[in-house]
Amino acid sequence: MNNAALEINGLRKNYPDFSLRNVSFSLPMGSIMGFAGQNGAGKTTTIRLILNMMARDGGSIKVFGLDNIADEQKIKQDIAVVFDDTYFVENWKVIEVEKALKGFYINWNSTLFNQYVKNFHLSANKRVKELSRGMRMKLMLAVAMSHEAKMLILDEPTSGIDPVAREELLEILLNYVSDGQRSILFSTHITSDLEKIADYITLISRGNIFYSGTKEDLLESFYLVKGGTNDLVKPMREKIIGLTTNRTGFAGLIPESELKHAGKELVTEKASIDDILVYISKEEGTYE
Numbered sequence: 001m002n003n004a005a006l007e008i009n010g011l012r013k014n015y016p017d018f019s020l021r022n023v024s025f026s027l028p029m030g031s032i033m034g035f036a037g038q039n040g041a042g043k044t045t046t047i048r049l050i051l052n053m054m055a056r057d058g059g060s061i062k063v064f065g066l067d068n069i070a071d072e073q074k075i076k077q078d079i080a081v082v083f084d085d086t087y088f089v090e091n092w093k094v095i096e097v098e099k100a101l102k103g104f105y106i107n108w109n110s111t112l113f114n115q116y117v118k119n120f121h122l123s124a125n126k127r128v129k130e131l132s133r134g135m136r137m138k139l140m141l142a143v144a145m146s147h148e149a150k151m152l153i154l155d156e157p158t159s160g161i162d163p164v165a166r167e168e169l170l171e172i173l174l175n176y177v178s179d180g181q182r183s184i185l186f187s188t189h190i191t192s193d194l195e196k197i198a199d200y201i202t203l204i205s206r207g208n209i210f211y212s213g214t215k216e217d218l219l220e221s222f223y224l225v226k227g228g229t230n231d232l233v234k235p236m237r238e239k240i241i242g243l244t245t246n247r248t249g250f251a252g253l254i255p256e257s258e259l260k261h262a263g264k265e266l267v268t269e270k271a272s273i274d275d276i277l278v279y280i281s282k283e284e285g286t287y288e
């Protein structure tokens, strides 16, 4: 895709007990992509590979059209990353965090940083250890957004944060991409965040990409289906993703295109992102 901030093709990584298989997706410039999957699905591994923090076993990654390994130094200045735990020294004050980090970036913008500190209500003299998790996250975002990066990569930025702080963070992210020149990839297992701000969604389950595309298309594409035990007949049975059965009946997910196989006796309703995640994680095997 032209104009992609990030383009991943056929990415693979093998651990003894886990494999990232054939991961492909692309993040269009100026947009927010939610990268969702349950714990252990491979989100952090993918992010670490994008940042060339470890070797991959196959595939390619381009950031702003440049190879993430060959052109690592060039693209590093344009990427800002926030992982889910702070890397700041606990005893640092907020102002000292800036002093310590700004030297790493060519385009560090002190005015912008101070503006974020003010807007986020971070007290300049507080120590990192005195900040709540939401505040720490805001401090990390302030740092990440103060060197004019064109792409923000956030690994579970909202996990463990209370709903009010989460709402504020989402607002901050929406503002960040509002000029159309910046893009955000953020991983999460909290799907309500995605429903609110993501333009695109990539779903990963056990190292496989299940879906990557617009949020609207995703929400149009899958239905929940439920019925009594006797209603579970072919050919629909084979089309159900994450089929769960109990004594009285069954439930699962079906692609919109297979709705025609569902008889009138079945209950179908549009699936939420959460439903989709739940059922794909029940499904064994791979999606390729």
Ligand SMILES: Nc1ncnc2c1ncn2[C@@H]1O[C@H](COP(=O)(O)OP(=O)(O)O)[C@@H](O)[C@H]1O
Pocket: 015, 016, 017, 018, 037, 038, 039, 040, 041, 042, 043, 044, 045, 046
């Ligand atoms: N360095 C490592 N060595 C071996 N296995 C690892 C390593 N890092 C992660 N894994 C495994 O890879 C899988 C995916 O992990 P991760 O990418 O962190 O998932 P997520 O971020 O989606 O929760 C997990 O099963 C994890 O145990």
Ligand SMILES: [Mg+2]
Pocket: 043, 044, 045, 155, 156
């Ligand atoms: Mg992770």
